[in-house]
Amino acid sequence: MDISQFSQINPPQRLLMGPGPINADPRVLRAMSSQLIGQYDPAMTHYMNEVMALYRGVFRTENRWTLLIDGTSRAGIEAILLSAIRPGDKVLVPVFGRFGHLLCEIARRCRAEVHTIEVPWGEVFTPDQIEDALKKVQPRLLLTVQGDTSTTMLQPLNELGALCRKYGVLLYTDATASLGGNALETDAWGLDAVSAGMQKCLGGPSGTSPVTLSPQMEAVIRQRKCVEQGIRTAAHQDGADEMIYSNYFDLGMIMDYWGPERLNHHTEATTALFGARECARLLLQEGLDNSIARHKLHGNALLKGIQGMELETFGDLRHKMNNVLGVVIPAGIDGDRVRKLMLEDFGIEIGTSFGPLHGKVWRIGTMGYNARKDCVMQTLSALEAVLNHCGFRTTQGAGLQAAWDHYGSHA
C-alpha cells in the first residue's frame, strides 16, 4: 500500500438538504474537537449528568433515565426493544413507512410475536384505528414511529399514551427524525420510551442516540438485569427474567454505568457525548418551542416554493413533518439526473426514496442547522434551474417568490 495516496481529510462543501444527515452546526463540531478526559474523571461524570439533564429538557420529561446509547439512531431503537421485549411477547406496530418495518424486524429478532396494521404510504393512523388494534391484539408493547422520513408523515401521538394506559400496554416511540423540529411531549403524552438521533433536527453528526425511559419501562428492564462476571460482587443480584440477547444494548447495565454506581460497561464515546451535549445546549438556548417554530417556518416556505413551481407534493400535507417534504418527480424527468446535477453543479444534496416511492419522489429536508432561509432559497433556486435545464418548464421565479411571500407574511 502506498500511504502517500491517502491525503488529509478534505470533504467537499455540501449543502445537505436531504432527509438527513444534514450539515452539523459548526459549534457542535468545535465542541467535538475538545481533547478527551478519562471515563471516570469527575469532569466526565459531571458532563454525563449534564447530558441527562439537558435531554430531559429536549424530551420534555422528568424521567431519571435519560441518557445516550453509543451508536447511530437505530442503536437507540434496538437497545430499547431488546431490553424491553421478552421472547414471545406480543407487540403491535402501526406501519406507515419504512421505519415501521424496521421496528417489526427488530422486534422479530427479539423473538416477539409481531402484529401490524398498515395504511398506504403518505397517510397516518387515527387513534381509533390504533385502539381497535390494541383491543384485538392485546399486545404488551405498542411500537410507533413519530416521523417516518420515508413518507415524510408525522404520526399524532398525543392520544396514544392514554389508550396504552387503558389497555395496560407499554408505549415506545422512535423520534429519530422528528425530535427538536416537531412537538414531542414524553411525559404529557405518556410515552414509556423514546429514542432519537443526532443527524436530523438536533444538528449533529450521527453516532450517538439519546433515549428516555419512564419508571414503568425501567421496572420492566430491571427484571432482566445482569452484572458482568468480571466486575460483579456478592451485593449484585440479577433480575428474574431471562437475560437479553445483547450485552452492548442491555439498558440495565447501561443505567448502572450512567447511575451513581458507575459500573463499568462500554468506554463512553467521549467525543460523541461532547457533541450531543452541545446539540442539546444550543437547542435549549434557542428554546425548544422556538426551534419547532423555526422548523415549521422554513418547512412551509419550502412547501410554498415547491408548489409555486407547480410541482406536486407527496402525502397528506395535514400530517407532514415540519422538517421534510416529499416532492413528486414530474413525468418525463429523470429524478436521479436532477439529484446529480444539484449535487455536482450546485453542491446541494436532496434525497431519493426507498421502496414503493423509489424513483417517484424526492425528499427535501429543512432541519437542524439547515432550517434556515438561505438554505431554502438556494435549494429552490438551484432546483428551478436544474428542472428547466432538464426540460420541465416553470414560471420564472414563481417558486422563489412564493417562498419570499411566505416569509413576508410570517415575519
Added chain:
Amino acid sequence: MDISQFSQINPPQRLLMGPGPINADPRVLRAMSSQLIGQYDPAMTHYMNEVMALYRGVFRTENRWTLLIDGTSRAGIEAILLSAIRPGDKVLVPVFGRFGHLLCEIARRCRAEVHTIEVPWGEVFTPDQIEDALKKVQPRLLLTVQGDTSTTMLQPLNELGALCRKYGVLLYTDATASLGGNALETDAWGLDAVSAGMQKCLGGPSGTSPVTLSPQMEAVIRQRKCVEQGIRTAAHQDGADEMIYSNYFDLGMIMDYWGPERLNHHTEATTALFGARECARLLLQEGLDNSIARHKLHGNALLKGIQGMELETFGDLRHKMNNVLGVVIPAGIDGDRVRKLMLEDFGIEIGTSFGPLHGKVWRIGTMGYNARKDCVMQTLSALEAVLNHCGFRTTQGAGLQAAWDHYGSHA
C-alpha cells in the same frame, strides 16, 4: 431548567496514562471537526473504501470485509459474536482476565454453549493448553482476547490459527487494547475475525470499532443473511440459518452497506469514520512496525522507571503488553489517594483495576499518542513525588534515571 448554567464545553487538561482511553492525537480531532457529507455522496463512499483499505494495512490482511462497526469496541466484539454464533453452538474461551469473561457473557447471550479454561490473572495460556481444550470441547469457535488490559497480559496467538485449522474451528480475537502497539498478523496467523477499538494504541476517541472477517467467516455469516423488508426487492434472498438476534449488529447487512450494493442500513457515523480514517492513516505513515517498536520502547522505559523506584510489577513480564503495566500498590499506601493526587495536583490519570486486582494494582498505560518520552518522564516524576508525599520512600530520582538509561541504551 436554567440553560445559562450549562457553559460551552471546556474539559480540564489531562494526561491520560491509564489503560485507555488516552489523549487523542490532535490531528485526529482536527479530522473529526470536518463538516459532514451525505452517506451516499461519492466522496463519502470513497472515504469508506479508503477506510477499508487502510484497516487492511493495520490488521495485516487481504480480507475484503474490513470495515467499521458504529459503536465502542465492544460493539465490534458483539457484532462478530452475534453474527457468527448460532444458538446451541459450542464455543471455547480461554479466560485470563476480565475481557475473557466478557466474551463468555456475550456468547451466553448468543445462546452458545460456553466452555472455558482459566489461568490465574497475570498469566497466559500455552498452545498446548489450548489444543487440549480444543480436543476435549470440540467447539465451533475459539474466542480469544489478545491483550487483556485487566491483567496487562498479551496472549500469544501466532500458533492458534494452525490449531484451529487442524480441528475445524473458527478463530476470533479481541484486539481492542493491543492493535497498533503489539504485533498482530491476521492473515499470517490465520485469524478468522478480529475487532479493535480506537481509544488505545490507535490514538482516537472511542466510538467506532474496526473489524476484519476472513472469507470463511464471511461464508458463515452469509448463511444468516437478511434484507430489511422496507428496502428488499425480488432479487434478494435470505440465508439458510435462523436470523441473528440483532439488526444493528447483523454483519450480513453491514457488509451489504459497505459493499457495492450500498444497501441502506444505519446512517454511518461520519465524524467517527473521519477520525478512524485519520488514526489508520497516521499509523501507516509512521509504519506499523515502527509504531509497535515505539510502544515497546516507551512501555519498557516505564517498566524500568517503576522498577527503579523499587515498586513491584504485576504478572508475567515475559507476556506483558507493550502498552500497559500493572504496578502493585505498596503495603500501607492508599491506591485511590495516590490516583486522586496524581489527577488533581498533576493532571495525570493512571488506572485502577477490576475484580480480584481492585485496590491491589494500578495500571499505567503508554499508548497511542501518549507513547512518548515526555509522557513517561512526567508520569514517573509525579508518581515519585506523590508516593513520597504519602509515605513510600524512594531513592530520589532513581526511577527517572532508570528510564533515562533505558532510552540512552535504546536510542
